Amino acid sequence: MDTKEPVRSEPSRRLLLAGALPAAAGALGVVGLTAGPASAETKSPVPRRRPLSPSPSPSPVLKEKTRAKFPADLETAGVAELAGLLDSGRITSVQLTREYLRRIGALDVQGPGLNTVRSLNPNALKEAGEADARRRRSRHNSPLLGIPVLLKDNIDAVGMPTTAGSVALKDSHPDKDAPLVALLRSAGAVILGKANLTEFANYLTNGMPGGYSSLGGQVLNVYDVSQTPSGSSAGPGAAASVGLATLTIGTETSGSILSPAAANSDVGVKPTVGLISRTGIVPIAASQDTAGPLVRTVADAAALLTVVTGEDPEDSATAANPLVGHDFSRDLSPTALRGARIGVVASQVPAAGTDNRTLWDAALAVLTARGATLVSVTLSTSSSIPGGSSVLSYEFKRDLNTYLARLPRNAPAKTLADVVAYNNAHSGRALKFGQVLATASQAMDLSPGSADSAKYLADRAQDLADSKDRIDALMADQNLTTLLFANSGSAGIGAKAGYPSVSVPAGYQAANRRPFNIAFLGKAWSEPVLLGYAYDYEQASQLRQPPSALNPSLFDNVGL
Secondary structure, eight states: OOOOOOOOOOOOOOOOOTTTSOGGGGGGOOOOOOOOOOOOOSSOOOOOOOOOSSOSOSOSSOOOSSOOOOSSOTTTOOHHHHHHHHHHTSSOHHHHHHHHHHHIIIIIISTTOOOOEEEEOTTHHHHHHHHHHHHHHSOOOOTTTTOEEEEETTBOOTTSOOOTTOGGGTTOOOSSOOHHHHHHHHTTOEEEEEEOOSGGGGTSOSSOOTTEETTTEEOOOSSOTTSOOOSSSHHHHHHHHHTSSSEEEEEESSSTTHHHHHHTTOEEEEOOTTSSOOTTBOOSOTTTOEEEEEESSHHHHHHHHHHHOOOBTTBGGGGGOTTTTOOGGGGOOTTTTTTOEEEEEGGGSOOTTSHHHHHHHHHHHHHHHTTOEEEEEOOOOSOOSTTOOOHHHHHHHHHHHHHHHTSOTTOSOSSHHHHHHHHHHTHHHHOSSOOHHHHHHHTOOOSTTOHHHHHHHHHHHHHHIIIIIHHHHHHHHHTOSEEEEETTTTHHHHHHHTOOEEEEEEEEOTTTOOEEEEEEEOSTTOHHHHHHHHHHHHHHHOOOOOHHHHOGGGGTTSOO
């Protein structure tokens, strides 16, 4: 879920590398933060230098007297470029991983203190070395071999805690990888670490700033630290944008990929529910939850989706997936928009005279020039349920209890009730913004035949009528291949339908360099079509600019 306003914060998480990493870490030393409660204000965040733990020395920046220039600009380099360098032997995965760790030290821990990374994988360099050995041993067909990936800190990966940003789960260590992580490891990707997020993916309380958690503190926006990085996948979104990993993975229930994509000028893919297994991911609501890429280019999104798409016997939604084994990179065509019929949702058109309207009109001109037919359409994205749907509140208790019950016996919490009780007992740190959503969910009566269960079933049916049925009818009536939205406008209706959206950068506001995206929404399993449209638009427009181009002061005196 998305939130809007950032908050000023002190560091409140510990990010450890040295000692846990193999000796190959060498001069990397310690990358760490002291833990302490974050202070709340309603003003925008201001970057502060984070004190290192256990001491300011050694620096997280590599300390060679002479360090050769790395042969790729990691702020912009994608999978294809880095895979080419790895295959040619110009770099190794160990070198690449070290370089990302150096960037994390310079930008995330020190320098502007972006605070995007919650924890680092203590085995990252070991995994990189194994990828290098695999590359030397034999030919391979994995585009992600040796490529570093950051995971949102609600995705299980053995060797790191899965905290969802909650102090109640700070010592929650899964005993198995989420299936999507297992697929990444099988492809030879390097799990670099876990990225910060809005706590419990923004389903702890109302009014929590995007990118804030009691355990992780506040993520900053890389284009303007006074603006929100949005949420809940703020850490993956900001880290991807500024090049702290080649690829990042976020999750979405309603807007948590699409909104950070727009805020951080990323390509974000919110897949069809069931395209990627949800097992091993801290949930909000199974009917809407999905993981998905937050990356810099459509090509990188396609490469990542190709690896993590799969069927999981523990996730029934994946049984209907017709795209298992599909190579999404083959869908990327510079002529994909030719013949497309795009429904331009009238309510999404920005107000006349604004920067966003100028950017929107320019995007429409590109789509038309690429051969698409634009059709103005009316689509209500609002709920018809008086007082709003109970679906998320009901499913949060049901699905979080299921997730927590599967954790090892010594897990710090086994039910939502445990989390609520822990937070109440540690309110000074855990409840800066309260836990009204968690408390309301805990009060739900999940027993069959209860009033809450009856309302839930009715609300879920109405949610589908308000979303899936409306979209299907409109697209059929107008013979549309996609619907077009501004920024994260497709989030709510697409989430309830379980339908995919692809968000792509479409420029920056002249007044304040704030990013602007457009998003293509389609019916279930239409990712190949949507990615093709996004790629054609991206290649024709070439509008994305890295943070260093629009916010160069972010990089002052960081040693990169």
